[in-house]
Amino acid sequence: MTATSLDALQRLLPEGMVVTDPDVTDSYARDRTFCAPGTALGVVLARSREDVVTTLRWASEHRVPVVPRGAGTGLAGGATAVEGGVVLSLHKMTAIRELSPADEIAVVEPGVITADLDRAAREHGLMYAPDPSSYEISTIGGNLATNAGGLRCVKYGVTRDSTLGLEVVLADGRVLETGRRTVKGVTGYDLTGLFVGSEGTLGVITAATVRLRRAPLVPPATVAAEFPTLVSAAEAVAAVIAAGCQPSLLELLDRATLKAIDDWRNIGLDPDTAAMLIAQSDASDGQAAAERMAALFEEKGASFVAVSSTPEEAEELIGVRRLAYQAKERLGACLVEDVCVPRSRLPEMIAAVEATAARHEVPIFTVAHAGDGNLHPVFVFEHGLAEPPPHVWAAADEVFRAALDLGGTLTGEHGVGLLKRRWLDLETSPVARELQHGIKQVFDPLGIMNPGKAI
Amino acid sequence: MTATSLDALQRLLPEGMVVTDPDVTDSYARDRTFCAPGTALGVVLARSREDVVTTLRWASEHRVPVVPRGAGTGLAGGATAVEGGVVLSLHKMTAIRELSPADEIAVVEPGVITADLDRAAREHGLMYAPDPSSYEISTIGGNLATNAGGLRCVKYGVTRDSTLGLEVVLADGRVLETGRRTVKGVTGYDLTGLFVGSEGTLGVITAATVRLRRAPLVPPATVAAEFPTLVSAAEAVAAVIAAGCQPSLLELLDRATLKAIDDWRNIGLDPDTAAMLIAQSDASDGQAAAERMAALFEEKGASFVAVSSTPEEAEELIGVRRLAYQAKERLGACLVEDVCVPRSRLPEMIAAVEATAARHEVPIFTVAHAGDGNLHPVFVFEHGLAEPPPHVWAAADEVFRAALDLGGTLTGEHGVGLLKRRWLDLETSPVARELQHGIKQVFDPLGIMNPGKAI
Numbered sequence: 017m018t019a020t021s022l023d024a025l026q027r028l029l030p031e032g033m034v035v036t037d038p039d040v041t042d043s044y045a046r047d048r049t050f051c052a053p054g055t056a057l058g059v060v061l062a063r064s065r066e067d068v069v070t071t072l073r074w075a076s077e078h079r080v081p082v083v084p085r086g087a088g089t090g091l092a093g094g095a096t097a098v099e100g101g102v103v104l105s106l107h108k109m110t111a112i113r114e115l116s117p118a119d120e121i122a123v124v125e126p127g128v129i130t131a132d133l134d135r136a137a138r139e140h141g142l143m144y145a146p147d148p149s150s151y152e153i154s155t156i157g158g159n160l161a162t163n164a165g166g167l168r169c170v171k172y173g174v175t176r177d178s179t180l181g182l183e184v185v186l187a188d189g190r191v192l193e194t195g196r197r198t199v200k201g202v203t204g205y206d207l208t209g210l211f212v213g214s215e216g217t218l219g220v221i222t223a224a225t226v227r228l229r230r231a232p233l234v235p236p237a238t239v240a241a242e243f244p245t246l247v248s249a250a251e252a253v254a255a256v257i258a259a260g261c262q263p264s265l266l267e268l269l270d271r272a273t274l275k276a277i278d279d280w281r282n283i284g285l286d287p288d289t290a291a292m293l294i295a296q297s298d299a300s301d302g303q304a305a306a307e308r309m310a311a312l313f314e315e316k317g318a319s320f321v322a323v324s325s326t327p328e329e330a331e332e333l334i335g336v337r338r339l340a341y342q343a344k345e346r347l348g349a350c351l352v353e354d355v356c357v358p359r360s361r362l363p364e365m366i367a368a369v370e371a372t373a374a375r376h377e378v379p380i381f382t383v384a385h386a387g388d389g390n391l392h393p394v395f396v397f398e399h400g401l402a403e404p405p406p407h408v409w410a411a412a413d414e415v416f417r418a419a420l421d422l423g424g425t426l427t428g429e430h431g432v433g434l435l436k437r438r439w440l441d442l443e444t445s446p447v448a449r450e451l452q453h454g455i456k457q458v459f460d461p462l463g464i465m466n467p468g469k470a471i
Numbered sequence: 472m473t474a475t476s477l478d479a480l481q482r483l484l485p486e487g488m489v490v491t492d493p494d495v496t497d498s499y500a501r502d503r504t505f506c507a508p509g510t511a512l513g514v515v516l517a518r519s520r521e522d523v524v525t526t527l528r529w530a531s532e533h534r535v536p537v538v539p540r541g542a543g544t545g546l547a548g549g550a551t552a553v554e555g556g557v558v559l560s561l562h563k564m565t566a567i568r569e570l571s572p573a574d575e576i577a578v579v580e581p582g583v584i585t586a587d588l589d590r591a592a593r594e595h596g597l598m599y600a601p602d603p604s605s606y607e608i609s610t611i612g613g614n615l616a617t618n619a620g621g622l623r624c625v626k627y628g629v630t631r632d633s634t635l636g637l638e639v640v641l642a643d644g645r646v647l648e649t650g651r652r653t654v655k656g657v658t659g660y661d662l663t664g665l666f667v668g669s670e671g672t673l674g675v676i677t678a679a680t681v682r683l684r685r686a687p688l689v690p691p692a693t694v695a696a697e698f699p700t701l702v703s704a705a706e707a708v709a710a711v712i713a714a715g716c717q718p719s720l721l722e723l724l725d726r727a728t729l730k731a732i733d734d735w736r737n738i739g740l741d742p743d744t745a746a747m748l749i750a751q752s753d754a755s756d757g758q759a760a761a762e763r764m765a766a767l768f769e770e771k772g773a774s775f776v777a778v779s780s781t782p783e784e785a786e787e788l789i790g791v792r793r794l795a796y797q798a799k800e801r802l803g804a805c806l807v808e809d810v811c812v813p814r815s816r817l818p819e820m821i822a823a824v825e826a827t828a829a830r831h832e833v834p835i836f837t838v839a840h841a842g843d844g845n846l847h848p849v850f851v852f853e854h855g856l857a858e859p860p861p862h863v864w865a866a867a868d869e870v871f872r873a874a875l876d877l878g879g880t881l882t883g884e885h886g887v888g889l890l891k892r893r894w895l896d897l898e899t900s901p902v903a904r905e906l907q908h909g910i911k912q913v914f915d916p917l918g919i920m921n922p923g924k925a926i
Contacts, residue, residue, distance in 0.1 A: 118815035198811040201880040209664035230715040260685040360573035425656035458909035
């Protein structure tokens, strides 16, 4: 790769589409993690599938690494720039090519902001279910790359569960269509499922056919409760699931998170509270479901239970959850983690996190999508450091190992990226690794697609 | 491959596990299609993962094709014996290794009958959702191989949506674990999804970790209605979905099917009826949902609407659906097909089937999982023929092409097997085919796993 060959790409693409000004390219070098980026030769601001084809043909010819990128909100370093490569930003491909209320599908380009798709669907009484916490700022393309989850996925599933088909540009510039427009179909291997969660290492998604669902007919009803012990909160989670309440959201905030929120906003927290649960139901009989969940929370020992009776009250109760991340950001730089365990192991996992925090003297604040067993322990350290100091990594290492020991996984919804590759061997067997690298070789024989990430 | 090498396998496995008696092996040579089998050297009746490992190591060493087989209820020839190969039957691996109500998962061996798993789950207030019509006689392994659907999948999704992880023996005898025990997880490529629906061409599944769901708390409420036109029935389907009624079953029977049932059992059919819809709701407010669906059916022009008010009445209304297949079998040999179209194209698809039936003078009877746009046109021809005569294939060809023209797929839930390979190129692009064969090569470089099937 030489400056001359980048010139060639600049000539092939519309003027101004390849940016080399370091002030600009630097802002495309990182996502929201602490992974040190390489120096990219340039950033391509693609506007169409053809721009992607042109870029990948050129990259194949010149053996240039390509890092696909959405909005850069990732939390695992999947979009970190690679030395001597180009960043291929898809954030300007924002067309909703089609939205069919009759078939409950949409065909969208990767740069569409997730919440924008959801809003477009709601104009037709539909919704796009996956709602990662970043969904007002992250793109569908990024969500597909990481198989993003979210709060609603306890009821509606993750991004893969809403993806029917893809248009992908392969490393050599060929265009592949996967999947279908129908809700069912079993012709051939599931290439769609393979691309979802592959973090840009197999090709560049330039459009997705996604499934929409009926939007709830009434605003959700919310219930919040404080628990004196982790075990009682976990039992309440299990009871809610076992009773078939089908919450559309079931979140847990640990003691450290609640204290951080209370210190900041004075929510009148009982100092004996070990955990708070916040649940919603968006069913047509949601108010009854919320009341049923409240009764179960009380039965399991909640010290304080509140049920919303208006949409405003529902918003107020969920408000505490929305403060969680900001309350931590005030205290320092945040390493946001993402382990997932079988739901029954939730109290053990939180206890392990608390023990690790004490042992390493690292403040760790945990919010969990409790209904899925998916925890986000946030490790807080001194602002201004280029990356987490060794004792934070040591604590994170313990947390990852504890999750795996409990039958869990390193990452529920953020992806492996660059950040977690060094723990990958703890979860993935040599046989599985060999097969994954074999698949990678089939799709990207030159190894130019987001090298060093995910697998 | 020689008789000597089969002797070697017989010595490696417990006595009696390798069967070569042609009277027995013949009964393992076919599934429920008309695909002509090759002559297998023998049938292995595996009882454990170790038996599978032994068989595949031996098969790799001697380059012997292996056809994995469940209960042989497949409808696409996926389990058809291959000349000079062995059939590896998994139907004796019937252990439910684990059933965890707390985590709502089960770990099951491939020979477990699907309905048996569902019954085991119901003892704990849970259910196994996928319910192909064969579920009293088909196995989990076969369901996984074809990514089976069923009636309930309009609400609960297909087999893949209930599969969290797999234990697989690869072609060379190595054991691979895929996926996880958690409901979410994004570590590495989705090998689990790749195996589901791969029809035994990538390896042999020896256990699956499946997701269970809460069983409904009340018996389902059923509504049945007769419609004077296909379009009015299709509009009623759309209205039910658009109103958010969330049926747990939404079936359509066409005019030919209804007439066959009426001729046989005299159900008092109005001769002007073009289609019948049968819907169920298993929600906690299911009776209200059924009443709502009934009102929508009436609004869309149904000539006769009945809603169950007791479980017995619900069974009676669904009974007509259960008669559909037998009513056709009386009339001749049946080629059961499985196209799927976007839901909005359902009336056009049924009209295309009717036109084909008239043009080729082939009786075609269609039952559809209408909520999914998945149709099963059944082509009836003379009993006793070894395979469908040319005019039946010509009619089937037209139906497949019509489904693809309407944005649909060749197979919603039965698989490609041997039967539909000759139409595969109409749906799958050369690029996709090349990638699928590349993946096959990674998992099975010697090409011994169920050769000639699926891709």
